[in-house]
Amino acid sequence: MQTIKANHYEIFFNENCYQYLAELLTTDRYSKVFVIVDENTSQYCLPAFLSQLVTEITIEIIELEAGEQHKNIATCLEVWQAMTDLGGDRKSIVLNLGGGVVTDLGSFVACTFKRGIDFINIPTTLLSMVDASVGGKNGVDLGNLKNQIGIIREPKAVLIDTAFLSSLSSREMRSGLAEMLKHGIIADKTYWNKFKNLKDLSTEDLDTLIYQSVEIKNSIVSEDLTENGIRKALNFGHTLGHAIESYFLENENKENLLHGEAIAIGMILEAYLSTVKGFLINEEYQEIKYHLNDIYEIVDFDEKDIQNIIDLMIYDKKNEFGKVQFVLLESIGKIKINQFCDNDLIYNAFEDYQK
Structure with missing residues (x-):
């Protein structure tokens, strides 16, 4: 390569x-x-x-x-x-x-x-x-x-x-796969489509997909090293995903989630937010949700969990002037940065995720 x-x-x-x-x-x-x-x-x-x-x-x-x-x-x-x-x-x-x-x-x-x-x-x-x-x-x-x-x-x-x-382990491999899937969702629908039949991928295919994933990230970073604009796209799924990861890490009653497992949940939730905000069509949201849930186990959240996760989002690095900012989707392969969502929508996203 x-x-x-x-x-x-x-x-x-x-x-x-x-x-x-x-x-x-x-x-x-x-x-x-x-x-x-x-x-x-x-x-x-x-x-x-x-x-x-x-x-x-x-x-x-x-x-x-x-x-x-x-x-x-x-x-x-x-x-x-x-x-x-x-x-x-x-x-x-x-x-x-x-x-x-x-x-x-x-x-x-x-x-x-x-x-x-x-x-x-x-x-x-x-x-x-x-x-x-x-x-x-x-x-x-x-x-x-x-x-x-x-x-x-x-x-x-x-x-x-x-x-x-x-x-x-296979669990660690799935964790890494989440970031590769994210690169397709935010920047390249053709790349995203390559993951729809994971069982058919060979070792050589994986090497190529890794290379292409690095190309996508490097292209975005090269345009905006200090994350003042387009690099924020790489945080899709991370506003909620990082909060979920932190909450499970600090809670003794919860089994820790690997980074990619938390980010996969975050991507589904933020794809839902993209849909209810009128940016992403429902068919593409359902496509994202279906394929991610096919790879990662669904995690249960109660109302207390969700409130604690929402409280943790205030520490997200993208936030400015005390407001939580999301990266949302216009379509698979196209994003909108610096978006705001009410807590009611976030609760609805968790409810839909667990259906």
Whole structure:
């Protein structure tokens, strides 16, 4: 697969990843290489990665506890201290080998260590390959509030080796699939249509779909890096989805939802809002709802759950002047940003979702 050019970096795929990395570590003469992993990627991905890493530079491995609950400033403090103790300086480079938590947090750590050092994202989950590792958003959660602390700064490169996907569970794969489906819904109906017969897709098909998903996201980000306009489209499903994810994360009586599972619900709810606001025709709403519910289990919400989720939406990063802003749909492949919805409509959306 050909390299994708972003604003100030490139996205490499499969065998090209390691050729690029070997050349970079030879020519730029970094003082030290920090590889940030979590418990899972340390076991399942790190050995294969290190076997391909050709360099005489000292390599230091920093391992995080796995899970969204560790994506916070406390973990950053531990990583900053470890890098300091291990002799990190301004000519060090960070390689983030992992899923969205590792790439988000590791990138933020690199952006702030010594006022900023180079970093490369090497995503190992489908979700991180098509979403978290691409686009220059780096940050951590504030308590259970998603991605409240962070910075937009692009990586040195992104290296996507789809061989890492063999270590994932089917649930993790479905989680990543949600962001790929979102890319089709917001930007490319032809791409969306390719997912209607998932059982017929081969491994080669998946590689192509991943590549096209990255192309869609990169095209949007390249037009609006700092999210003042069209990049907001990528938040479709996330205003409600992030609130749902945060609510389930903080509630001991609820089983945590993976990011993509929460976003799938958010996309159905926000597609409903698009319909009742008069933007999206009902046939396309039903199409979105049918296909997402065919992939993801329907989750039950009572009135108290819904109110708590609505209360959490005030912390969404798109909000301005205390008002919750939604990304809604005009059609599959076309969006409307900066939209407002009354709470009554949101309650109705949850009711329709659970029918």
